[in-house]
Amino acid sequence: MDLSGLLVQLLNGLASGSTLFLVAVGLSLVFGVTRIVNFAHGSLYVLGLYVAYSSVEHLAGAIGFWLALLLAPLAVALLGAAIEILLLRRLYHAPELLQLLATFALVLIIRDAALWLWGAQDLLGPRAPGLAGAVQILGRRFPTYDLLFIAVGPLVLGLLALLLTRTRWGTLVRAATQDREMLGALGVRQAWLFTAVFALGALLAGLAGALQLPREPANLELDLPMVASAFVIVVVGGMGWLSGAFIAALLIAELKAVCIWLGVVQIGPLSVAFPQLTLVAEFLVMALVLVWRPWGLMGRAPVMARGEAPPPWPGRGGRAATLGRALLLAVLALLPLMLGAQSYALVLLTDIAIAALFAASLAAIVGPGGLHSFGHAAYFGLGAYGAALLTHAAGWPFAAALGVAPLAAAAGALIYGWFCMRLSGIYLAMLTLAFAQITWAVAYQWDGFTGGSNGLTGVWPPGWLQQGARFYWLVLLLSSLGVFLLRRLLHAPLGWALRAARDSAVRAEAAGLPVRRVQWLAFTVAGLAAGLAGALFAFSKGGVAPDALSVSSSVDALVMVLLGGVHALAGPVVGAAAFTWLHDSVAHATDYWRALMGAIVLALILLFPQGISGIGQYGRAFAAFISRARRAAP
Amino acid sequence: MLTGGFLSHLGLALADFAQQKKRFYLASEPLTDKIVWQQGNHYTFRLRPSTYMQVAMLVPEAAKLNKKRWAIVYPNYEYGQSAVATFKQLLKAAQPQVEFVAEQATPLGKVDAGSVVQALQDAKPDAIFNVLFATDLAKFVREGNTRGLFEGRKVVSLLTGEPAYLDPLKAEAPTGWIVTGYPWYAIHTPEHDAFLKAYQTRFKDYPRAGSVVGYNAILSIAAGLKKAGSSDTEKLIAAFTGLTLDTPFGPITYRAQDHQSTMGAYVGTTAVKDGKGIMVDFRYEDGAKYQPSDSEVKQLRPAAQ
Numbered sequence: 060m061d062l063s064g065l066l067v068q069l070l071n072g073l074a075s076g077s078t079l080f081l082v083a084v085g086l087s088l089v090f091g092v093t094r095i096v097n098f099a100h101g102s103l104y105v106l107g108l109y110v111a112y113s114s115v116e117h118l119a120g121a122i123g124f125w126l127a128l129l130l131a132p133l134a135v136a137l138l139g140a141a142i143e144i145l146l147l148r149r150l151y152h153a154p155e156l157l158q159l160l161a162t163f164a165l166v167l168i169i170r171d172a173a174l175w176l177w178g179a180q181d182l183l184g185p186r187a188p189g190l191a192g193a194v195q196i197l198g199r200r201f202p203t204y205d206l207l208f209i210a211v212g213p214l215v216l217g218l219l220a221l222l223l224t225r226t227r228w229g230t231l232v233r234a235a236t237q238d239r240e241m242l243g244a245l246g247v248r249q250a251w252l253f254t255a256v257f258a259l260g261a262l263l264a265g266l267a268g269a270l271q272l273p274r275e276p277a278n279l280e281l282d283l284p285m286v287a288s289a290f291v292i293v294v295v296g297g298m299g300w301l302s303g304a305f306i307a308a309l310l311i312a313e314l315k316a317v318c319i320w321l322g323v324v325q326i327g328p329l330s331v332a333f334p335q336l337t338l339v340a341e342f343l344v345m346a347l348v349l350v351w352r353p354w355g356l357m358g359r360a361p362v363m364a365r366g367e368a369p370p371p372w373p374g375r376g377g378r379a380a381t382l383g384r385a386l387l388l389a390v391l392a393l394l395p396l397m398l399g400a401q402s403y404a405l406v407l408l409t410d411i412a413i414a415a416l417f418a419a420s421l422a423a424i425v426g427p428g429g430l431h432s433f434g435h436a437a438y439f440g441l442g443a444y445g446a447a448l449l450t451h452a453a454g455w456p457f458a459a460a461l462g463v464a465p466l467a468a469a470a471g472a473l474i475y476g477w478f479c480m481r482l483s484g485i486y487l488a489m490l491t492l493a494f495a496q497i498t499w500a501v502a503y504q505w506d507g508f509t510g511g512s513n514g515l516t517g518v519w520p521p522g523w524l525q526q527g528a529r530f531y532w533l534v535l536l537l538s539s540l541g542v543f544l545l546r547r548l549l550h551a552p553l554g555w556a557l558r559a560a561r562d563s564a565v566r567a568e569a570a571g572l573p574v575r576r577v578q579w580l581a582f583t584v585a586g587l588a589a590g591l592a593g594a595l596f597a598f599s600k601g602g603v604a605p606d607a608l609s610v611s612s613s614v615d616a617l618v619m620v621l622l623g624g625v626h627a628l629a630g631p632v633v634g635a636a637a638f639t640w641l642h643d644s645v646a647h648a649t650d651y652w653r654a655l656m657g658a659i660v661l662a663l664i665l666l667f668p669q670g671i672s673g674i675g676q677y678g679r680a681f682a683a684f685i686s687r688a689r690r691a692a693p
Numbered sequence: 694m695l696t697g698g699f700l701s702h703l704g705l706a707l708a709d710f711a712q713q714k715k716r717f718y719l720a721s722e723p724l725t726d727k728i729v730w731q732q733g734n735h736y737t738f739r740l741r742p743s744t745y746m747q748v749a750m751l752v753p754e755a756a757k758l759n760k761k762r763w764a765i766v767y768p769n770y771e772y773g774q775s776a777v778a779t780f781k782q783l784l785k786a787a788q789p790q791v792e793f794v795a796e797q798a799t800p801l802g803k804v805d806a807g808s809v810v811q812a813l814q815d816a817k818p819d820a821i822f823n824v825l826f827a828t829d830l831a832k833f834v835r836e837g838n839t840r841g842l843f844e845g846r847k848v849v850s851l852l853t854g855e856p857a858y859l860d861p862l863k864a865e866a867p868t869g870w871i872v873t874g875y876p877w878y879a880i881h882t883p884e885h886d887a888f889l890k891a892y893q894t895r896f897k898d899y900p901r902a903g904s905v906v907g908y909n910a911i912l913s914i915a916a917g918l919k920k921a922g923s924s925d926t927e928k929l930i931a932a933f934t935g936l937t938l939d940t941p942f943g944p945i946t947y948r949a950q951d952h953q954s955t956m957g958a959y960v961g962t963t964a965v966k967d968g969k970g971i972m973v974d975f976r977y978e979d980g981a982k983y984q985p986s987d988s989e990v991k992q993l994r995p996a997a998q
Contacts, residue, residue, distance in 0.1 A: 064815040071807040181861040183831050193839050199814070202839045205807060276831040276861055280802055319808040322816070323796050334809075335769055338800045503770065512770035513702040513725060516709035516732065601709050604702040 063197040068320040069313060070196065074205035076312030077212030078267050082285060083292035083304045084219065085263035091236035091299035092256045095147060095158045096485065098614075099165035101286030103261045106169060107135045107268025108277040109177050112184050115272065124188050128272060132265035139261020143254045146661070151253075153668040156431065160621040161664050163614060166282055167657030173279055175651065184272035191273075204273055211270065215263070216305050223301070232256060236299050287492075287610060291341045294489040295348045297358020306356060311341045339500040346478075346493040353482045388539055395528030409531050411639045413595050416538040418619035418631035420588035423545045425617075426625035427554055428581050429561035430480075433488040434495025435616050437475065438586035440608030442468040442593025444502060447515040447603045452508075457521050461594050468590020469583050471498070476582035480575050483564075492613070499608040514604030518597050534595050541588050546628045548584060557581050622663060694718070694924060696910055701725035701771060708737040717929040719917075721910040722903065726775055729951045730993040736926070738933050738952040740913060741906050742980045744772060746953075747851055747873045748779040749983035750960050754871045755780075755822070755849045756787040762794045764818035766809060766833070768825055769798040776824045776851055794818050804829040806836035814842050823850040823870075826858050834867055843867060854961060855902040859970040866970020870963045875902040876972035880959070888941035909940045909956060913947070942977060951990050955981035 086100045111131035118127040142165065150158045190207055193200035223229035231252055234242045243249050292311060296303025318340060321333035336343075354360055391408065398404050417439050424430040445464030449455040455463070475494040479487050502509040509515065524530050548554055559567040560574040568574050597603045606612060615638070623634025641659060646652040694717040698704040704723025711718035712734040720728055720739040724747075729739050742750075765780070767773030777796070784791055795816035797809045804825065810833065813821060821842075825833050830853065837843050848867065852858060854874015859866055877889060877900050888908065892900045913936070918924060921932035937946045945956045961975025984990065 061815070064811070067811055068808055071805070071811060074807060075805055180857070181828055181831060183835070183861050183863065183865070186835075191839075193841070199811065200840045202807070202836070204839075274806075274832065274835070276828055278802075278828045280828070284803060315805055316808045319797065319805060319812045320815075322812060332796065332798055334796070334812075335798045337803075337805065338769055506771065506774065511774070512772075513705050513727065516705050517713075519713050600706065601713055602706050604706065606702075 063199075065317070065320055067197055067199050067201060068316040070201060070209065071205070072313035072316030073212070073309065074208040075315070076309040077208045078271060079288060079292055079312060080212045080305050080308035081215060081263055081267035081270070083289040083296070083308055084215065084301055085260035085267075086286070086289045087293045087296070087299055087301065087304050088219075088232070088263075089257055089260035090293065090485070092232055092239065093147070093151070093253050094155065094239075095162065096155075096290075096488075097260070098159060098162040098283075098286055099142070099169060100162075100260065100264055100289060101282040101284070102166050102169040103135050103139060103264035104268040104285050105173065105277070105279070105282045106138070107131050107265030108271055108275075108281070109173055109182070109268075110134050110265070111269035111272045112182050112277050113177075115184060119185075124185075128187075128269050129266075131269040132262050135265025135268070136258045136262035139265075140254050140258040142261075143257035147257065148250060148253070149665065150668070153664070154625070156425070156617070156621050156625070157664055157668060160618060161661060163618060164657040164660040164664070166286075167653040167660075170279055170282060171651045171654030171657075175654075177277065179279065181276035181278045183276040187273045208270070212305065212308070215266075216301060219301055228252075228255070283610060287496075288341055290489060291345045291493070294486060295341075295345050295355055297355030298485060300355070300357040303355055303357030311344055314344060315340050335504065338504070339497055342493040342496040342500070345489060346497060349482060349486060349490045349493070350478050353486060355486070388535070391535055392532060395531060400527040405528055405531050407640065407643055409534050409599050410643075411636045412531075412534045412538040413592050413599065414616075414619060414635035414639050415632040416541045416595070417589055417592035418616055418623070418635040419542045419545055419628050420585045420592065421616045422620045422623075422625055422628060422631040423549060423588070424557075424578075424581055424585045425620055426627075426630075427549050427561065428557045428578060430578060430582060431484070431488045432479075432491040432582075432585075432613075433610075433617070434475075434491035434493070434613050435585075435589055436608050436610075436612035437491070437495035437498045438468040438472050438589035439593040439596070439612065439616070440495075440498060440502065440603070440605075441471045441586075442590030443597040443603040443607045444509060444515070444593075445590065446594035446597040447518045448509070450518045451515055457524070457598070461598065464594035464597075465587050465590035468593060469587035472583045472586020472589075473579075476579050476586070480579045480582060492610070495608060495613055496610070499605055499610075502608055503605045509605075512605060514602055514606075516602035518602050520598045530599065534599065537591065537595060541591055542628060542632060545584075545588055549628070553577065553581065618660070622660065624667075694914070694926070694929060696914060697721055698723045701728070704728050704739075705732055708732060708734060711736040715926055717926045717933075719910060719914060719933075721906050724772055726779075726993075727771075729953045730990070731995075733951055733994045736930065738947055738954070740910050740954045740956055742956055742958050742983075743953060744776050745779050745985070746980050746983045747958055748776050749783060750873055750958060750978045751849050751851065751871060752780065752783040752787060754960065755784055755820070758820055758847050758849075759788070760819035760847060761790060762792050762817065762819045763822055764795040764797075764813045764816050764820075765793060765822045766797045766799065766813060766825055767823075768801040768804075768829060770801055773798065773801075773824045777822070780822055799825065799829060802828055804832055806832035807840075809833065810836045810840050810842050814840065818846065820847040820849065823848055823853070826852050830858055831861055834862055835865060838865065838867075847871070854959065854963060854972040854975075856899065857901045857903070859963070859972075862970050864965055864968040866963060866965050868964050871960070872963055872972065873958045873960055874972050874975075875900075875905065876959055876961060876975050878971065879973075879975070880977075882941075882943070884939060884943065885941045905941055909942070909945070912938060912940055913945075913954070943979070946981065948981075948984075950987055951994050953980075953984075955979060957981075957983075 082104050089097050111128050114127045114130045115124060150161055187204050190204040193202050223233055231247055292304055292307045296307035315337045318333040318336045323330055323332045395405055421435045442464050445467035446460050449460035449463060479490045482490055503512055520530055556572050556577045559572060560577055564574050619634040619638045620631045622638055623630035645655050649655055695711055696719040698707050698720050699722045701723045704720045705728055707718055708728050718737045722741055724744045726743050726745045765777055767777050795813055797812055799809055848870040850870045850872045852873055853870060854872035916938040917929055917932045917936055921928040933947050934949045937944055945954045947954050957978045957980040959975045960978050961972035964971055964973045
């Protein structure tokens with residue numbers, strides 16, 4: 060641990076910063092212009108790596124290593140263009156979050172396509188000819204290839220800056236980033252601009268992946284971690300700011316390098332293992348930056364979006380709707396008597412009921428509140444861990460643990476919410492994600508308290524409750540009560556205030572509504588409901604592991620909400636049922652269940668852009684069309 | 694009855710489920726020590742040699758090297774942490790003057806190989822204990838080769854000899870590392886030959902370590918069912934306690950004191966032959982030899998008393 064060691068570590072940081080930058084900058088460009096949060100960007104990076112592996116393997120003999128390597132980004136760019144034309148173009152007028160769902164379906168499909176084409180084993184590419192060795196720097200061997208990497212980052216940044224400032228196309232891109240409606244109104248054809256930008260973003264992701272070939276094996280698991288890191292960088296830098304992304308990438312990479320350089324340090328009586336911090340370094344940085352500068356290091360407050368007006372929240376439904384719901388509940392409650400208490404269907408229905416409450420709690424803030432949380436699993440997980448810890452460490456009885464655990468989640472939401480509610484849009488989403496990741500990391504690391512990566516087991520409801528279908532009935536009761544109360548709340552003044560704040564924060568403020576406090580309160584209530592779902596989850600599975608807090612748990616909730624439609628609380632309930640059931644049945648049916656799941660999700664999006672529960676609206680529209688057609692007929 | 698499981702946390706959850714629902718559970722792949730010790734229970738048995746056992750097989754080799762300064766690198770989760778804790782404890786016992794000069798815990802699947810390799814190098818260790826596997830291992834090896842980390846240093850490495858982790862490295866597989874693994878290509882015993890031939894005929898592929906584990910799990914269940922004469926939970930548990938059977942690796946026994954099988958692993962040295970990593974000079978280490986004393990096990994396994 061000396062100074063020259065630190066200097067070389069900083070060089071290492073520069074090299075890894077370059078990769079992060081290349082991925083992040085493409086994401087930033089795509090978001091800036093199309094406003095699409097492209098989850099599949101990490102998958103394009105992975106594809107770049109796999110395609111480069113194959114093309115180098117088969118073509119390097121004929122056309123040389125470098126040409127073969129660079130074919131990969133071109134292929135990925137073509138794929139990107141195809142994705143934009145065939146899929147995303149149909150969705151620009153769909154609700155923003157639905158586009159996100161579509162890109163998530165792409166993640167699933169690309170993952171399985173890669174599995175099918177290249178297999179599950181890691182594929183380590185060859186070293187780069189000419190740059191395979193190392194040079195001496197400060198008495199250490201430094202890989203020559205990393206020097207190339209250090210140069211590539213600034214080079215790409217410079218080229219992009221030239222492209223954006225010195226060409227007409229670049230001017231259009233910048234204009235679209237600032238105000239795409241205005242650009243459209245001025246007569247610029249946006250379709251091809253969007254296609255080109257998306258292809259460029261894909262090219263950069265593919266390039267980052269291909270360049271990684273000599274350093275890291277191609278591997279299917281890279282996609283979501285990579286896109287999460289890229290998002291962090293984009294947001295820390297400021298959305299749409301290329302130089303911001305560059306600075307953020309370097310900042311985070313250097314921070315990790317310094318943590319590794321520090322190693323295990325004795326500070327007083329405490330021995331601090333700094334390398335362990337690399338697990339969450341980027342999310343810690345993001346949380347700090349967003350608390351300090353809400354729009355990232357370089358960013359500015361976004362121009363007010365002239366989005367389409369959000370659809371009105373439907374009325375509370377008539378007596379028929381209430382009757383229908385009561386009937387459904389009655390059928391669900393009677394099912395165990397028909398199927399028998401040992402039926403697998405009951406396990407699945409318990410899962411669905413818990414998922415429905417979890418999804419509804421997210422939908423309550425996403426729909427009426429416009430508060431897009433990417434980290435809702437934090438509150439689900441806090442509830443689950445709360446229940447497990449109260450049972451385990453404190454030895455509380457079941458009822459007390461189940462009653463108090465959601466309060467732990469609410470407390471978490473109260474604290475995190477205070478920071479998150481100062482932001483809006485994608486920044487809010489990313490800060491919620493950062494807090495969720497930090498919570499996950501704490502649970503993952505704190506072996507003595509949370510059981511570390513193994514989690515906690517032995518959390519079961521008391522014996523009398525496990526008999527027959529009793530636990531299922533309890534879950535059904537509490538979940539439907541939770542959904543019902545959320546619904547009541549959203550039709551109460553708080554709900555109206557929340558919608559007012561979403562539709563126009565300025566006007567709501569002027570009308571005397573304490574906008575931030577309303578949102579904060581709603582966020583906390585949603586956290587409470589998610590916590591209840593989490594506590595039920597812990598008791599139904601007999602324990603909890605950090606998975607419950609992970610990004611994929613948050614994404615699952617989001618997918619359920621979007622699948623069902625955000626325009627009524629029935630949406631997430633339908634979405635949760637469809638998602639859980641699909642997950643269960645599709646996963647048993649095929650090895651490629653992700654792709655099938657992704658395809659089903661895409662089909663649902665294209666058929667029902669308002670979510671599955673929007674099917675009713677179609678029915679009414681169709682009926683109106685028919686009756687009009689009849690009237691028009693001679 | 695239940696069997697299977699791969700990740701440790703799922704294995705533990707299944708073990709707990711088995712206890713709660715009073716079902717027999719044979720954990721096949723999960724490695725964590727806790728499944729038979731801290732969280733071990735009456736209903737759960739485990740086949741694969743645990744983290745403790747595999748580390749314990751490597752420690753005598755590590756002690757033989759007689760190196761003073763050790764650096765350690767491991768994935769930052771329970772498997773890595775407990776492997777490192779066991780390694781430090783056992784090596785210190787075998788060689789009291791040993792020093793651990795650097796410790797790098799890396800996020801699973803996301804190792805910053807360049808920085809980690811340099812940090813290990815800067816600590817100037819005489820030898821390295823590695824717990825990284827899969828993608829992390831490939832990045833670590835390539836970066837270590839480029840930067841000369843392994844020159845003049847001995848490396849002791851957990852699981853690296855398993856085909857799933859050694860094969861992706863191809864010609865760049867490390868040489869001279871002391872590893873645990875499964876050299877299917879060079880085991881010549883009648884039991885293994887029969888298994889290998891049958892496997893290759895059926896699947897047109899070579900077996901991985903997991904293939905043997907899966908096969909042995911089913912063999913165990915068959916033997917247990919035969920001995921019990923019924924699938925009744927308590928009868929199965931009684932049958933599995935002390936059950937001995939023949940496997941492609943040789944005879945194994947399910948220990949009565951902690952329900953761990955004595956299935957072992959191969960310990961050897963890595964080498965490269967025909968552009969592929971292999972294990973040479975290996976021998977089979979019977980899992981029965983690498984266990985803490987019965988009184989320690991008794992202390993480690995409170996729940997099952």
